[in-house]
Amino acid sequence: MTAGALPSPAGEERPMSEHIRKSLLPLVRRLSASGRLTAEDIKAVETMPVTIREMTPGQDLMRQGDRPSQSCLIIEGISYRYKIIGEGSRQILSYHISGDVPDLQSLFLDVMDHTLTTMTTSKVAFIPHRYLHHILQAQPNLARLLWRDTLIDGSISREWLCNIGRRQAFPRVAHLICELYARYEAVGLTDHMTISFAMTQGNIGDAMGLSVVHVNRVFRELRQAKLVEVSGRKLKILDWAGLQEAADFNPEYLHLANAA
Amino acid sequence: MTAGALPSPAGEERPMSEHIRKSLLPLVRRLSASGRLTAEDIKAVETMPVTIREMTPGQDLMRQGDRPSQSCLIIEGISYRYKIIGEGSRQILSYHISGDVPDLQSLFLDVMDHTLTTMTTSKVAFIPHRYLHHILQAQPNLARLLWRDTLIDGSISREWLCNIGRRQAFPRVAHLICELYARYEAVGLTDHMTISFAMTQGNIGDAMGLSVVHVNRVFRELRQAKLVEVSGRKLKILDWAGLQEAADFNPEYLHLANAA
């Protein structure tokens, strides 16, 4: 419990499982970043009847065409959403990290219009829609925060639209890196300007509308410009100001309450 | 009052102004397309304390950086959202037609991350956030439908991402035309495969991430392929199946309850 702003859950509570309570912490933290949570709100989140599953890389959490009866919360690891376009090409729509509920939309949109897949080994909590509907009704405050979360998701999509539609490959990839770093930072997953970086270059190509080859060339440029350094599954930002500048990055669209 | 599915508002009601009630009809119709509205819901919408304004083309309804205290409903005409990218270039994020509430998000995201502008002469209703918050609390059913609406907005953004990221200019523009036609149809604004079409080619370029010149060439191809015909401010689809095919268009992402 490091984050100062986080209201501490009542110590004497006896939740069904301490393990589950801990697993749901990223969501509590996420929601309390955009608004005050009452003790009841926190309890409602922490006692959700979730199913927690460990997933291997490349497992589908939800498929295009599905009519899911639960939503999933990413506890650990990275997932991404994508659609298949025409023959063999693919568009990645978003990346999701700890605390994200990528398919909350399925609460109100019956059929999935895309697929959600793990990129890394992950821990995921599945939350029944029934319970979410119950929460929405019983805790209007939580409902607002969850709604807000889906709106931020939309805001990020719009920024991607700008990125892909109007920026050239170099700033485009730089922008993605900035976004990932900022989001990692918001959930406390950065370490000395370094984030874990599981994407392959092909994956980034599918997200940014570029070919693998070109992504590779952009990374070479980023390296040569001494902006970032990739080694193993880590990415280190060597010059944050320079990267932001090159990317034309302004974090406002992330709507992080506690903007750095 | 043509749509059969529309619950008829109580005839003996005495709303503050028949003119306002009529103006809010597109929203009632839109919401009742995705779920049943109770008589109370309808009343809550029809009696919203709105300000209705006639707008000329090119007027900003909301600007990037604003902290609006109201949202707007498009009653008539077309508006679009955009962001300025770097020097002089622009990305259009979405088009909005009768019944849309393009900036509902501003209810929960304090500062606008883009600008909303009229493209044509329009009639717009401004709805105070205060009243919307009140409705959300008093009519959970309406809240759900409005939330759903913002989720569809997100779904459309994601499809645009695919369109711009992974489709070439020709199918890309074709896809946009299909989407516009499908959405116009959903609100009853089509007429013998024809829709009013106010976009300039430059405007479409800004939406699809293309240059004016290239958009022009795509339109020439569309014309030569006998798929569409543009004259004046009208666009006529000559071969709907062919256009859909060329565009790789599947209307599922629009989540129209009554899919044709």
Added chain:
DNA sequence: CGCCGGTTTGAAGAATTTCAAAGGGAGTGG
């Protein structure tokens, strides 16, 4: 009539993709 914004066309240039192939690193089975 002349202007203005939008459309149209040609031609040259740039960004990016595709094709092809080599190099690297991590895990697996022998």
Added chain:
DNA sequence: CCACTCCCTTTGAAATTCTTCAAACCGGCG
């Protein structure tokens, strides 16, 4: 522990799509 495989990265070169530049055209409007 080595060899082998698989997947990812990297590089070169040709091909393509799209942009930019430049200029003509067109239709409506003051």
